[in-house]
Amino acid sequence: MLEYKIYGQMPFMASIDDNASDASRPFISDEELIISIAASQDRDAYRELFGRFAPKIKGFLIGRGCTNTEAEDIAQDAMLKVWQNANQFNPTKAKASTWLYTIVRNLRTDYLRKQNRISRLKNEYVEEPNIAALQNEKIVQSQSAKIVREAIEELPDDQLRVVRLSFYEDLSHTQIADALGLPLGTVKSRLRLALEKLKSLRSDSGEKL
Amino acid sequence: MIMANGINGHIDDLDLWDYVRGGRDYGERIIIATHLHLCKECELNASLFEDACGELLENSEEVPMSKHSIDIALARTEIKTKTMPLPQLQNEIYGHSLPDNLKGIKTKPRHFLGPNVWIAPIVDNGIPAPNQAYFLWVKAGMQMLPHSHTNNEITLILEGGFKDGENSYHAGDIIYEDGHTIHAPEVLGDEDCLCLVYQDGPILPKTFLGKLLKPFARI
Numbered sequence: 001m002l003e004y005k006i007y008g009q010m011p012f013m014a015s016i017d018d019n020a021s022d023a024s025r026p027f028i029s030d031e032e033l034i035i036s037i038a039a040s041q042d043r044d045a046y047r048e049l050f051g052r053f054a055p056k057i058k059g060f061l062i063g064r065g066c067t068n069t070e071a072e073d074i075a076q077d078a079m080l081k082v083w084q085n086a087n088q089f090n091p092t093k094a095k096a097s098t099w100l101y102t103i104v105r106n107l108r109t110d111y112l113r114k115q116n117r118i119s120r121l122k123n124e125y126v127e128e129p130n131i132a133a134l135q136n137e138k139i140v141q142s143q144s145a146k147i148v149r150e151a152i153e154e155l156p157d158d159q160l161r162v163v164r165l166s167f168y169e170d171l172s173h174t175q176i177a178d179a180l181g182l183p184l185g186t187v188k189s190r191l192r193l194a195l196e197k198l199k200s201l202r203s204d205s206g207e208k209l
Numbered sequence: 210m211i212m213a214n215g216i217n218g219h220i221d222d223l224d225l226w227d228y229v230r231g232g233r234d235y236g237e238r239i240i241i242a243t244h245l246h247l248c249k250e251c252e253l254n255a256s257l258f259e260d261a262c263g264e265l266l267e268n269s270e271e272v273p274m275s276k277h278s279i280d281i282a283l284a285r286t287e288i289k290t291k292t293m294p295l296p297q298l299q300n301e302i303y304g305h306s307l308p309d310n311l312k313g314i315k316t317k318p319r320h321f322l323g324p325n326v327w328i329a330p331i332v333d334n335g336i337p338a339p340n341q342a343y344f345l346w347v348k349a350g351m352q353m354l355p356h357s358h359t360n361n362e363i364t365l366i367l368e369g370g371f372k373d374g375e376n377s378y379h380a381g382d383i384i385y386e387d388g389h390t391i392h393a394p395e396v397l398g399d400e401d402c403l404c405l406v407y408q409d410g411p412i413l414p415k416t417f418l419g420k421l422l423k424p425f426a427r428i
Contacts (some may be wrong), residue, residue, distance in 0.1 A: 043283060050282050055271035062272055064231075072275060076282055098263030105231040105262070113235060113333075148260045167230050167265050173223070188223060195222040198257055204428045 030096035033091075038086035050079050053097075057104050064108065064170045073112060078104045095145045151201055159194040162187055216248045218382030225251060229258040235333045236342030236407045239311075240365050240383075243405055244340030246310045247381040302329060305368060305403050316344065325351045333400055342407045347371075349402070352395040362386040369402035371395060 028045075030052065036045040054075045061071035081103050089099055155163065165176045173191070177184045220228070220241055227233050228241040245252045298313030300306060307314070319329040325348035330341055347353065349369070363385055370379040371394040378384055379397075386392070388410075397401045 040287075043286070046286065047279060047283065050279055053272050054278065054282070054414065055225065055268040056266060058274060059272040060266055060269040063269070068272075071272070074280065075274065080285050084290075095263055097267045098260050101263040101266045102259060104266070105229075109238070110230050126313055145260070145264070147251070148257070150263050151263055152261060164265075166226070167262065168269070170230075170232070172232075191226065192222055194279055195226055195258070197263055199222070202253065202257065 031091040034082065034086050034089045034096055034099075035091065037083060038089065046079075048085055049082065053100055054079055057100070060104070060168070061108065063168045066108075070111070074104065074107050077107055081107070097145075147201055148198070151198055155194050155197060159190045159197075162190045163194050166191065214345055215379070216250070216381040218378060219248060220244055220251050220383055221385070222254070222274060226258055229255055230262055230399055236331065237363065237409075239314075239331065239338050239342055240405050240407045242310055242362055243367075244365050244381070244383050246308045249288050301344070302403075303327075307344070307367070311405075319344075321348075324348075326353075342405065345404045347396050347402045347404075349396050349399045351395050355391055357391045357394040358386055358388050358408065358410060360408070362406065362408040364407075365404045365405045366404055369400040370397040371402055372397050 028048070030049065033042075033045040033049045036042040037049070053188075057075040057078055058071045060075055062068065066074065078100065082100065085103075089096070152160070152163075161180070162176055165171045165179060166173075171179065171186050174184055177187045180187070224233070224237075224241060228238060228367040233241070245255050300309065300312040302314075302316065303319060315332040316329040317332055317406070321327045327346050328343050329346075330343040333342070334378075345364075363383060366378055366380050366384075368380055370377060370382075372378075373392050373394045377397060398408050
């Protein structure tokens with residue numbers, strides 16, 4: 001059973017804006033911050049988590065084609081969801097970044113659908129289901145972060161490049177093929193090999209990851 | 210109740226990756242999400258891909274938030290939201306129970322293609338024509354008219370099963386078809402078959418009768 005300290009109850013965190021040097025503070029993991037938010041509505045922990053993730057989320061969304069304002073708004077909404085749903089976070093099942101990623105992804109797809117709907121709306125209003133509610137948000141089993149990170153780092157450059165273009169630039173297989181000047185089949189096979197490598201983590205660990 | 214043990218037809222890795230990274234359109238996302246709800250194997254793979262996406266998010270290039278963003282964020286946590294009772298969402302379609310993830314899904318009224326087949330298109334203005342997702346119900350013992358496809362089609366069986374040539378498919382299975390296939394699936398056994406279908410191009414009837422019926426089928 002994992003044990004987590006409550007972030008806001010730590011003496012050094014009495015004021016997060018004090019002048020204590022970073023070196024004097026023990027590192028508090030992202031997971032611990034979320035647990036502290038859930039346990040005691042810890043605003044200092046929220047502030048810290050916001051500082052760590054909001055700029056990354058914004059950068060990720062701008063890479064995906066959002067404007068600066070859209071990216072900032074979605075990043076704000078994502079962090080608010082973290083605040084509101086922190087008690088649903090289970091660190092034994094998902095890493096903080098994985099949980100945050102699914103929140104951001106669902107907000108973005110929902111946002112895109114709303115934009116699309118507005119542009120297509122004519123004279124009638126048709127109520128639509130919420131895609132976020134339809135998506136499988138259940139995270140079954142978290143993988144060891146270190147193992148997944150190493151697996152990504154160990155991907156051959158040509159496979160990693162395709163993964164990165166797919167993830168960060170939101171490019172389709174055809175667009176990646178155009179960008180890299182490669183046949184479409186080569187792009188697909190490189191991506192497939194990278195995904196196989198990730199999937200092999202399950203068999204390598206006897207499904208214990 | 211949908212039983213989907215022993216699933217043999219799974220989501221292709223490239224499709225699953227695109228789903229996890231937030232790609233593909235609404236109809237395709239629904240069908241993949243529903244399969245993940247039924248298939249432990251694909252759900253585990255999706256979870257693994259989500260972990261990888263989480264890692265990539267952590268390594269995203271940072272773009273500074275605006276000057277007062279943290280003040281705005283903290284102020285928003287102060288806003289008390291009124292908890293409203295969740296609406297009772299329908300989780301069946303014309304008497305057939307649906308997986309939980311499809312609870313509340315909206316469709317246009319079903320239309321019959323004869324007494325033994327109906328189609329209920331999923332409502333979503335966001336799907337650019339001719340892409341569409343729909344429920345397809347076929348009575349036990351029926352066989353579809355021979356047809357092909359102008360593009361890709363993904364079928365997820367929710368109830369019953371069907372035979373297509375030498376292959377048999379059952380609840381939970383995903384079946385991919387494309388323009389290279391001409392087929393006439395036949396419902397297996399004595400159980401009616403309910404499917405969720407996504408297609409990004411209209412079907413191509415291969416018989417005179419099929420061509421005659423196509424305008425009524427609207428797929």
